[in-house]
Amino acid sequence: MKKIKEKLISWFRGERLTGSAICALVIGVIIAFNAIVYALTVAFGLYLYSPDVDDLTISGSTDALFAEAIEEARENDEKVRIVFCRAKNRFDPSSSTFEDDEINKFYITAKQFEERYPDFIELAYLNLLTKRMTVGNSGEEELVDITDYQVKDETGGKDEYYPLYSNSVIFVSNKPGRDKRYIQDISNAAFVMESLETGSYSSYNGEEVIASMAMWVLADEHKTAYFTTHHGEVADITFANLLTCAGYSIEMLNLRQVDVVPDTADLVVISNPNKDFETATENSSVYPEIAKLENYIENGGNIYVALDPYVKKLYALEEFLAKYGISFAESDDGKLKHMVRDSSNAITADGFTLVAEFADSELSNTIESSVRLHNDGGVIIREAAALNLNSKLGASPILVSSGASAVYEGKDRVDNKGNYCVGAASSFITEKGNESNIFVLPSIYISANDALAKKGYSNRDFLYSVFDNLFGMENVPYGCTPVYRRDSVLENLTMKLAKIYTAVILSIPAILAVGGAIVVTKRKNR
Amino acid sequence: MRSYFTGVIGYVFLVLFLALGGGIFCLTTLFAMSAEVSSFFTYMLIFSAVILPLLTMKSFSDERKAKTEQLLLTAPVSITGMVLGKFLAALTMFSGALLFNSLYFLILYRYAEVKTAHLIGNFLALLLVGMTFIAIGVFVSSLTENQLTAAVGTMGIILLFLGVGVINSLLPAAFWLRYVFDCVSIFTRFQTFVNGYFDLSSLLYYISVTTVFVYLTIRVYDRRRYN
Numbered sequence: 001m002k003k004i005k006e007k008l009i010s011w012f013r014g015e016r017l018t019g020s021a022i023c024a025l026v027i028g029v030i031i032a033f034n035a036i037v038y039a040l041t042v043a044f045g046l047y048l049y050s051p052d053v054d055d056l057t058i059s060g061s062t063d064a065l066f067a068e069a070i071e072e073a074r075e076n077d078e079k080v081r082i083v084f085c086r087a088k089n090r091f092d093p094s095s096s097t098f099e100d101d102e103i104n105k106f107y108i109t110a111k112q113f114e115e116r117y118p119d120f121i122e123l124a125y126l127n128l129l130t131k132r133m134t135v136g137n138s139g140e141e142e143l144v145d146i147t148d149y150q151v152k153d154e155t156g157g158k159d160e161y162y163p164l165y166s167n168s169v170i171f172v173s174n175k176p177g178r179d180k181r182y183i184q185d186i187s188n189a190a191f192v193m194e195s196l197e198t199g200s201y202s203s204y205n206g207e208e209v210i211a212s213m214a215m216w217v218l219a220d221e222h223k224t225a226y227f228t229t230h231h232g233e234v235a236d237i238t239f240a241n242l243l244t245c246a247g248y249s250i251e252m253l254n255l256r257q258v259d260v261v262p263d264t265a266d267l268v269v270i271s272n273p274n275k276d277f278e279t280a281t282e283n284s285s286v287y288p289e290i291a292k293l294e295n296y297i298e299n300g301g302n303i304y305v306a307l308d309p310y311v312k313k314l315y316a317l318e319e320f321l322a323k324y325g326i327s328f329a330e331s332d333d334g335k336l337k338h339m340v341r342d343s344s345n346a347i348t349a350d351g352f353t354l355v356a357e358f359a360d361s362e363l364s365n366t367i368e369s370s371v372r373l374h375n376d377g378g379v380i381i382r383e384a385a386a387l388n389l390n391s392k393l394g395a396s397p398i399l400v401s402s403g404a405s406a407v408y409e410g411k412d413r414v415d416n417k418g419n420y421c422v423g424a425a426s427s428f429i430t431e432k433g434n435e436s437n438i439f440v441l442p443s444i445y446i447s448a449n450d451a452l453a454k455k456g457y458s459n460r461d462f463l464y465s466v467f468d469n470l471f472g473m474e475n476v477p478y479g480c481t482p483v484y485r486r487d488s489v490l491e492n493l494t495m496k497l498a499k500i501y502t503a504v505i506l507s508i509p510a511i512l513a514v515g516g517a518i519v520v521t522k523r524k525n526r
Numbered sequence: 527m528r529s530y531f532t533g534v535i536g537y538v539f540l541v542l543f544l545a546l547g548g549g550i551f552c553l554t555t556l557f558a559m560s561a562e563v564s565s566f567f568t569y570m571l572i573f574s575a576v577i578l579p580l581l582t583m584k585s586f587s588d589e590r591k592a593k594t595e596q597l598l599l600t601a602p603v604s605i606t607g608m609v610l611g612k613f614l615a616a617l618t619m620f621s622g623a624l625l626f627n628s629l630y631f632l633i634l635y636r637y638a639e640v641k642t643a644h645l646i647g648n649f650l651a652l653l654l655v656g657m658t659f660i661a662i663g664v665f666v667s668s669l670t671e672n673q674l675t676a677a678v679g680t681m682g683i684i685l686l687f688l689g690v691g692v693i694n695s696l697l698p699a700a701f702w703l704r705y706v707f708d709c710v711s712i713f714t715r716f717q718t719f720v721n722g723y724f725d726l727s728s729l730l731y732y733i734s735v736t737t738v739f740v741y742l743t744i745r746v747y748d749r750r751r752y753n
Contacts, residue, residue: 023745030734034727038709041727048724348559490559490637498556501633505552508626509545516537523532 056105056204058112061374061479062211069218069475070120076175079122080214081135082110083149083170088125088134102187103167109206113214121214122174128164151182171213179222181213189241208460208480212245215475219247223266223473225304226253231273234444236306239271242460246467246476255289261296267471268296270305272444276314290320297324300434302471306441309337309385324426325395326440329386331409337385337442340420342405350495353382353445354405355457356422359397363425363470367398370465374479375458379423382445386420398439398466399423425470437470527615530581536619539581543623546573551630561638563631564720567648570627571716574620574656575688579680581619582663583673585612586743590671605747609664613740616660624653644722651719654732655712659684661739668743687712 041047073079084091084107091107113121114136126133126149132141149170150161162182164170171181183189192203216222225248227233227240240250248267255261256278261268277289297303305321307314313334318327329338341351355378358368379399386407389395399422406416423446426438446459464476530536547570554565601608628649634640663680670676691713708714712735715728 023742026741027738030738034731034734035709037730038727041725048726048729490556490561490634493556493559493637495557498552498559501556502548502552505548505630506545509541509548512537512544513541516534516541519531520534520537 056108056112056206056483058109058116058207059479059481060116061481062113062207062477065211065215065475065477066117066120069215070117073120073218078218079120079174080217081122081124081172081174082113082210082213083124083126083133083172084110085126085128085164085168085170086166087127091125101167102191103169105204106169106186106190106206106209110210113210121210126164126170128166149180151180171217173217178217181216183209183213188237203482205460205480205482208245208477208482211477211480212247215477216247219475222249223247224249224251224264225267225269226251226262226265227269227271228273229254230256231270231275231277233270234272236271239269239306242463243267243269243467246464246473248467248473255292258292261292261301265296265301267467268293268301268303270303270307270317272306272308272311273314273317274308274311276316277320279316279319290316293320294323297436297438298430298432298434300430300432300436302436303438304441304466304471305438306444306446307385308444309339309383309442321438321440322390323393324428324438325390325393326424326426326438327388327390328442329388329407329420336409338407338409338414338420340384340386340401340405340407340422342402344402344404347380348382352384353380354384354401354422355379356381356384356399356401359400359421361396361398363396363427364398366469367462367465370469370478371458371461375461377456377458379446379459379462380457381422381441381443384422384441384443384445386422387424387440387442389421389424393426394428395424395426397421397423398425425466427470439466439470527618530615530619535581535584539577539619540623542577542580543620544626546577547623547627548630551627555634561634561640563634563640563645563648567652567716567720570652571655571713572688574652574659575684576681578616578620578656578659579663579666579677579684582616582660582667582680583677584667585616585664585676586668586747587671587673587676591673605751606744609668609740609743609747613660613664613743616664617657620656620660621653624649624656641722647719647722647724650724651716651728654729655716658712658732658735658739661736661743665739665743665746668746684712690714691717 084103086103091104107123110121110123114123122136124133124135126144126146127141128146130141131143131146133144134141146164147161149172150164151170153160153162162184165184167185167187169183169186171183172178186206186209190204190206190209225243227250229252243250251262251265253261253265253268277293279290280288293303305317307317309328313330321327330336331338339352340354342354343351347353347355357378358364358371381399384401386401387397389397401418401420401422403418405418405420406413407420408414422442424440426440428436430436446463460480460482461478464478467473468476530539550566550569550573554569555561555563558565603611631640631645659680662683663676666679666683667673667676670679687710690707691711693707709731712732715725715731718725718728
């Protein structure tokens with residue numbers, strides 16, 4: 001026993017091993033220990049601290065939206081089926097195939113909808129490999145035809161189906177014959193991604209997506225919004241998603257290739273063009289684009305225009321809008337628009353990011369009242385130009401800047417009386433007796449990702465109210481509360497203060513450098 | 527520790543660290559108008575990988591070059607104590623500079639809601655990573671008498687540990703090697719902290735790597751003493 005003990009001690013002290021062997025042994029033990037702890041951490045989530053879990057509870061704002069639809073659905077014994085392209089057990093946290101990813105978050109929201117509206121919403125799980133589907137909690141699998149859940153890709157005359165992926169979600173009625181809604185990748189539709197590498201997001205609006213998709217599936221008619229192309233228009237995916245949530249299908253419109261704006265166009269969207277639209281010229285045999293838009297308006301069309309005020313003057317388009325009472329305030333030579341800044345009430349240091357107020361007009365009051373039923377926040381707008389309106393032509397202000405705002409031509413302030421119009425609509429009866437509406441926003445920012453996702457502001461509900469009250473879109477998903485993951489803007493920090501802080505911070509190493517140089521020099525000289 | 531300030535290296539390190547750290551802080555938070563600190567720590571990780579080798583390069587290589595190594599080996603101090611002393615001196619320099627950098631974040635509290643736990647976790651992670659880099663630097667410094675070689679060698683090893691995380695992204699998701707690289711990658715481990723998790727296995731990992739390299743340094747000098 002004593003000999004064994006002595007042997008063990010000498011092994012422990014490394015007296016029987018060479019130095020390399022000891023090193024290898026020590027390193028091996030450490031690696032093994034690390035591997036075990038790592039495996040345990042991955043398996044059991046052994047975190048000393050983990051970040052807050054997002055509260056994905058739905059707000060219940062869809063009760064009013066669904067009320068009528070639920071009644072009709074009950075009469076017809078119809079349900080909205082939300083089909084996930086994953087086996088059911090992949091959503092079970094105790095399953096080895098469980099993944100806590102975006103689709104799982106969307107599933108949690110969908111599950112809450114199923115529990116809240118059990119007669120109206122049901123979930124289904126489609127296994128893409130086995131082509132078997134489980135509906136609800138039945139546990140029974142049925143073999144299905146995948147194409148029943150795929151949406152046709154009709155672009156370019158193709159006769160193919162959009163592929164299904166494990167991140168795809170399909171909204172379909174349990175009754176045949178209804179149109180389907182297909183989301184190829186839920187992380188693009190319901191999440192505002194902050195970092196693709198870390199998978200972190202700043203906001204999530206699954207409630208809104210589900211609400212709007214459910215209403216779309218059950219609607220007898222669908223409206224279509226056409227985005228104009230070939231003028232350098234910005235592909236505003238966020239705005240397109242918003243229109244989709246409002247119930248529009250999205251199509252593209254090349255005015256040069258059509259004789260007239262299609263009859264199916266319930267809304268034409270002109271999204272930040274940087275090239276002008278064609279007008280009639282003496283030598284042109286082309287039926288000009290502006291004339292097509294005028295014809296569309298005459299027949300009762302609706303147009304949504306978002307214009308970047310920093311783009312060079314688009315004479316034809318601006319003249320078209322001026323006919324309906326909306327024009328830009330600008331310098332005498334027309335080169336510079338009057339940009340609105342509000343140094344005292346803005347939420348960024350440069351004064352360009354304003355919180356716009358609702359104007360005092362009948363239409364604005366109507367739009368505001370719909371917004372205020374669901375949201376108390378203001379409308380955030382950035383880099384907006386001031387508009388001039390002619391009320392005789394039907395134009396009225398919708399959004400205005402505060403009384404403390406001013407307008408600038410470049411760096412020069414030209415006026416500071418405040419209350420500048422930064423969003424306007426023109427609503428009128430055409431010569432043919434049709435009601436037509438144009439909404440103009442002299443900024444590209446109102447529907448940008450971070451504007452729509454900003455906590456405490458009502459940009460989403462404002463735009464829904466415009467679609468509802470101005471363009472006649474029913475059943476828009478007001479009030480669906482996005483889940484905000486991060487809200488880390490430095491409020492009230494101006495650029496001037498930031499520069500002061502920077503100067504102080506960088507002066508410290510500078511002082512240290514000088515002090516150090518003096519000390520070292522003195523030491524050397526001794 | 528005093529040796530850092532008898533020469534210029536200590537001052538140069540502090541000036542560089544505070545200047546660049548302060549600059550990164552201002553650019554990623556104040557000028558970005560955001561209290562989101564993840565970018566700051568990611569940049570500081572890369573910056574530390576470059577600057578810490580400069581701090582550790584003369585730990586032992588200078589002693590060998592100046593032929594004062596014999597004094598160290600024959601001094602009435604254990605090899606372990608000697609190595610730990612060098613290691614802790616460098617760590618103290620780094621910790622002090624990092625602590626000073628952390629004071630800048632007090633500015634953010636005035637203008638936004640800062641997640642303190644997240645911030646402390648990130649600083650702790652950066653300290654652990656720095657500790658690991660210093661241990662690697664001290665080890666490489668003990669192998670050579672040329673300071674530049676020591677610095678470059680240290681950067682090479684650090685970049686290897688960091689680069690493993692990059693290779694991971696090129697491998698198929700289910701490939702077993704990815705799991706191994708995840709275990710070994712300093713960057714992957716660090717990202718866990720940046721994402722808000724204080725991971726026990728990562729804490730042990732950094733302590734382990736530090737222990738291994740400090741132990742290897744002790745073994746190098748132990749062997750040198752008897753040779």
